[in-house]
Amino acid sequence: MGWGVWVFNLCLPLDLRGRGVVGLGSEGRPLCPRCGQVYSWIERSTIGGRVYFYAVHYLGFEGGRRKTRKCYLGPSVYVYVSRTHGDVGLTFEGAVSGGRLLDYLEQLAGAVEVALSGGSVDRAGLRVVLVRLKRLVSRLEGALGG
Numbered sequence: 001m002g003w004g005v006w007v008f009n010l011c012l013p014l015d016l017r018g019r020g021v022v023g024l025g026s027e028g029r030p031l032c033p034r035c036g037q038v039y040s041w042i043e044r045s046t047i048g049g050r051v052y053f054y055a056v057h058y059l060g061f062e063g064g065r066r067k068t069r070k071c072y073l074g075p076s077v078y079v080y081v082s083r084t085h086g087d088v089g090l091t092f093e094g095a096v097s098g099g100r101l102l103d104y105l106e107q108l109a110g111a112v113e114v115a116l117s118g119g120s121v122d123r124a125g126l127r128v129v130l131v132r133l134k135r136l137v138s139r140l141e142g143a144l145g146g
């Protein structure tokens with residue numbers, strides 16, 4: 001098992017590019033997506049070739065030792081969950097992966113394109129997707145003022 005310390009911001013759900021943070025505390029520091037408290041740093045652990053992340057909350061010194069609390073943030077990629085979503089082309093990422101919302105949208109768009117290029121097209125299903133996408137585009141345009 002290997003441990004490393006990473007200090008970086010987690011992705012903000014509304015930041016499609018993943019360049020933001022989950023939220024900011026009163027001190028302007030990023031908040032842990034697990035407990036909602038300000039975290040001090042991110043630790044990375046490698047177990048059996050897989051990478052897992054933890055938000056570490058520094059609680060101060062107690063009895064001459066540094067006291068911390070860790071919140072599990074998940075792996076870099078959810079391998080087993082992603083296996084069951086291979087038919088729709090989704091690879092699920094952990095909370096520390098910046099830009100995962102945009103990654104998911106891109107993967108779903110790719111799955112729709114594959115479905116369109118296939119011989120048997122579910123026209124009723126495609127209509128449902130189209131209506132939903134039009135509504136999303138409309139809201140995006142509204143949010144951008146256009």
Ligand SMILES: [Zn+2]
Nearest residue numbers: 032034035071
């Ligand atoms: Zn936490």
